[in-house]
Amino acid sequence: MNSGWKRGITGLLSIGALGLMLTGCGTSTGNNGGTGEASTITDNEKPQMGGNLTLDLSQAVPDVDPAIGYDTTSSEILYQLYEPLVTYKKNTYQIVGDLAKSYDVSADGLTYTFHLRQGVKFWNNDPMTSKDFVFELERILNPNMKPNPSPGSSFFMDIAGAQAYYNGQTKTISGVSTPNDSTLVIKLVKPESFFLQVLALPFLSAVDPKFVNKVGNAAFNTTEAMGTGPFELVTNNQSQVVLKRNPNYWQKDQYGNQLPYLNQITFNVNSNTQLDEMHWEQGQTGF
DSSP, X not given: OOHHHHHHHHHHHXXXXXXXXXXXXXXXXXXXXXXXXXXXXXXXXXXXXOOXXXXXXXXXXXXXXXXXXXXXXXXXXXXXXXXXXXXXXXXXXXXEESSEEEEEEOTTSOEEEEEEOTTOBOXXXXXXXXXXXXXXXXXXXXXXXXXXXXXXXXXXXTBTTHHHHHTTSOSSOTTEEEEETTEEEEEBSSOOTTHHHHHTSSTTBOOOHHHHHHHOHXXXXXXXXXXXXXXXXXXXXXXXXXXXXXXXXXXXXXXXXXXXXXXXXXXXXXXXHHHHHHHHHTTSSOO
């Protein structure tokens, strides 16, 4: 992986941290959330379910398709809607399982076997399976995908058969297989020390093939979404983004409460920094 790729990964770490914070954020000021964990809380204070959060965004969100979104604004939203195989443990750079409950890496560093969480569903109740990741990888490696190809294709060229698929020489990616619905195997052409960090980016998140094919790539990148994440997309336009709680989200906190705590997050698009400050001072926005 070249240095440009590494810079891209590093630049998105803070965005991933924000995503974990929003997932676990609740009305209790003692909770900091993140991958099913809660921060230190006094005996008399536990996370409370419910509440709405309003934030300001400096610009509209251009992409809500994980295969396309690579700017920081889109990434903030994508981490609420979609989930990759692995993610970062709260407040660290340590890679842990996300939709993959565990994974194995061969001794030669070439074969990654991901064991997926069972029972995870998309918002429309379709089950998440290993084939959903293959479908998304094919979208990422399709240079002719309309209306825009994925900017993340170069991150995945170390997967066996990725270059041939990208060049249109094959119809399948030879280095990817699904022994069953809960197992995904990825083989590389050479060891890559940053491969798990690549997988923690939003690009290779689980998406619902039936839904994508139904609404089309253009709508899927702008106004339609279907993920397994903690929040569902309600609205995305030039003035506002609204997310609502996914009532069937799979993660729970240490008390057994189902995440996320918040009922709704509203992002108001506003490029006026002085107005942002006024909203903050008047208590109209959080964070």
